[in-house]
Amino acid sequence: MSGGADAIRLSPEDNVATVLRPVSAGEDIQVRCGVEVTTLAAADAIPMCHKISLLPIKEGHMVIKYGQSIGEVRAAVGPGRHVHVHNLRSARARAAP
Amino acid sequence: MPGGGGMATFLGFRRADGQVGVRNHLLVLSAGGLTGQTARRVGAALAGAVVVVLPHGSGLVGRDLAVQRRAIAGLATHPNVGACVLLGDNPAVMAQAAADIAPGRRPYECLTLDDCGHDGLALTDRAVRAGARLLRQISRERRSAEPVSALGIGLECGRSDPSSGLVANPLLGLAADWLIDEGGWAVLGETLEWLGAEHLLAGRARTPEAAAAIEGAVLERERIAVAAGLDLLGSNPGPTNIAAGLSTIEEKSLGSIAKSGSRPIEGLLEYGETPRHPGLWTMDASAYAPESLTGFVVSGAQLLLFTTGVGNPYVSALSPTIKLSANPDTCRTLADQLDFDASSVFSGRESLAEAGEALCRRVVAVASGEATWGEITREGDEVLSRFGQAL
Numbered sequence: 426m427s428g429g430a431d432a433i434r435l436s437p438e439d440n441v442a443t444v445l446r447p448v449s450a451g452e453d454i455q456v457r458c459g460v461e462v463t464t465l466a467a468a469d470a471i472p473m474c475h476k477i478s479l480l481p482i483k484e485g486h487m488v489i490k491y492g493q494s495i496g497e498v499r500a501a502v503g504p505g506r507h508v509h510v511h512n513l514r515s516a517r518a519r520a521a522p
Numbered sequence: 523m524p525g526g527g528g529m530a531t532f533l534g535f536r537r538a539d540g541q542v543g544v545r546n547h548l549l550v551l552s553a554g555g556l557t558g559q560t561a562r563r564v565g566a567a568l569a570g571a572v573v574v575v576l577p578h579g580s581g582l583v584g585r586d587l588a589v590q591r592r593a594i595a596g597l598a599t600h601p602n603v604g605a606c607v608l609l610g611d612n613p614a615v616m617a618q619a620a621a622d623i624a625p626g627r628r629p630y631e632c633l634t635l636d637d638c639g640h641d642g643l644a645l646t647d648r649a650v651r652a653g654a655r656l657l658r659q660i661s662r663e664r665r666s667a668e669p670v671s672a673l674g675i676g677l678e679c680g681r682s683d684p685s686s687g688l689v690a691n692p693l694l695g696l697a698a699d700w701l702i703d704e705g706g707w708a709v710l711g712e713t714l715e716w717l718g719a720e721h722l723l724a725g726r727a728r729t730p731e732a733a734a735a736i737e738g739a740v741l742e743r744e745r746i747a748v749a750a751g752l753d754l755l756g757s758n759p760g761p762t763n764i765a766a767g768l769s770t771i772e773e774k775s776l777g778s779i780a781k782s783g784s785r786p787i788e789g790l791l792e793y794g795e796t797p798r799h800p801g802l803w804t805m806d807a808s809a810y811a812p813e814s815l816t817g818f819v820v821s822g823a824q825l826l827l828f829t830t831g832v833g834n835p836y837v838s839a840l841s842p843t844i845k846l847s848a849n850p851d852t853c854r855t856l857a858d859q860l861d862f863d864a865s866s867v868f869s870g871r872e873s874l875a876e877a878g879e880a881l882c883r884r885v886v887a888v889a890s891g892e893a894t895w896g897e898i899t900r901e902g903d904e905v906l907s908r909f910g911q912a913l
Contacts, residue, residue: 429870433688443684443767445868474684474831474849475767491687493719495773508769510755515770517718518747518754 430457432477436492441476441508468505476508488513530704533665533890534672538627541601542672544824544842544889547572548657549603553594553610553619554579557635560642561609564649568657572839574904580612581912592794593906594619596820599626602840604660606630607653629656671705673889676818676826677781680811683766683831687777689848689867690829695783696878697827697885698802702785707800709818710782712809714743714758718772719779723804727787735790739806758809766831793907794820811836812905819904825889835859837896839904842888861894
């Protein structure tokens with residue numbers, strides 16, 4: 426799966442990748458998508474199996490993993506950031522306004 | 523097929539009704555809570571007996587009553603059950619159960635408190651003796667080569683992390699595809715964990731009715747959560763999932779449905795309902811593993827495949843449950859919980875396809891008698907879902 430990379434982008438449409446080992450802030454990591462590998466600077470420390478943003482994501486825009494929406498960001502996120510419950514929320518099962 | 527060439531087979535117990543078991547259990551089944559402790563005493567007295575206690579009984583109505591009846595018959599005549607001692611406290615329920623069990627042509631004995639002067643100790647004595655005779659009888663049965671098309675498997679994940687969606691669940695999908703192509707069946711449950719991915723499942727449905735049923739079942743679960751004022755964050759994904767890196771129900775669901783592989787979906791089963799023909803099915807059920815696994819078992823699944831991210835000891839009592847993980851830390855720390863280590867795929871030492879073939883070989887081995895850790899450590903239980911109040 427990793428093929429030597431530090432993170433995996435499951436689909437070319439994805440704007441996040443999953444890190445396959447703990448990543449330190451400021452580290453350059455290799456992100457694999459199929460056979461293609463790119464380099465990304467991690468802006469945050471990211472625990473193993475957590476998500477890192479690959480692109481800038483605007484407030485209210487969807488986070489894409491598996492080529493599908495997994496929710497929306499609550500505030501703008503730059504590349505290389507840890508994407509998790511502090512800045513991402515489900516777009517489903519919300520109480521009626 | 524792993525091993526290659528010709529029809530895949532395993533060594534199973536062919537039953538009089540044509541079903542094929544992967545185990546030859548004596549089941550001690552309590553059809554209510556009044557005889558639960560008697561069933562446990564009986565099980566403790568008999569080597570290898572499996573005890574299942576359905577803790578509810580009198581006063582069940584509607585869907586609960588229908589599910590209870592389905593469960594009693596489905597468990598007593600499960601393919602993995604060679605014979606059953608059925609204990610209860612209601613002669614009318616027992617008469618109904620006996621009529622439901624008869625077509626399964628499986629040896630059984632029904633005993634009620636009424637037969638024994640309402641004395642739990644007297645019932646224990648009669649049930650131990652009846653169970654002993656049945657155990658001797660089923661000990662004469664032998665395994666024979668049977669096609670894997672006779673198998674049904676339940677697909678489960680529990681205490682998931684992102685390695686589940688990346689590796690472990692796609693591996694189950696490969697095993698499900700293989701079994702379905704061989705002519706068997708597989709079932710995906712945990713309805714809430716389709717939320718956010720239901721369009722992908724519906725898109726694989728064989729009929730428009732099946733697609734609508736899948737989407738409707740998900741919307742109903744979402745409605746229940748919203749009506750309860752529940753924020754799914756913290757309940758599903760739960761705290762363990764969140765700590766491991768899953769952020770939303772959509773993310774968890776997209777990983778979860780990878781267990782279903784890629785074949786068309788025949789339809790949506792009710793809780794514990796038996797598939798009408800081979801292929802891939804969905805079951806509308808709770809996402810909590812104990813309830814979910816028992817739904818698969820009542821439907822007749824002889825084997826269960828259960829992925830985990832951080833570890834989960836739970837297994838079925840009646841159907842061997844193959845536990846697997848792709849998380850390298852979990853595979854190292856829980857080596858005597860996990861039956862299949864898929865961490866080599868996570869770390870890039872093996873391809874998903876290679877591990878998928880190895881998993882199919884393990885399915886055949888366990889179906890043929892190889893013990894799972896959960897069987898060895900007696901971790902198994904059965905827990906039936908409840909839907910409403912009793913009278």
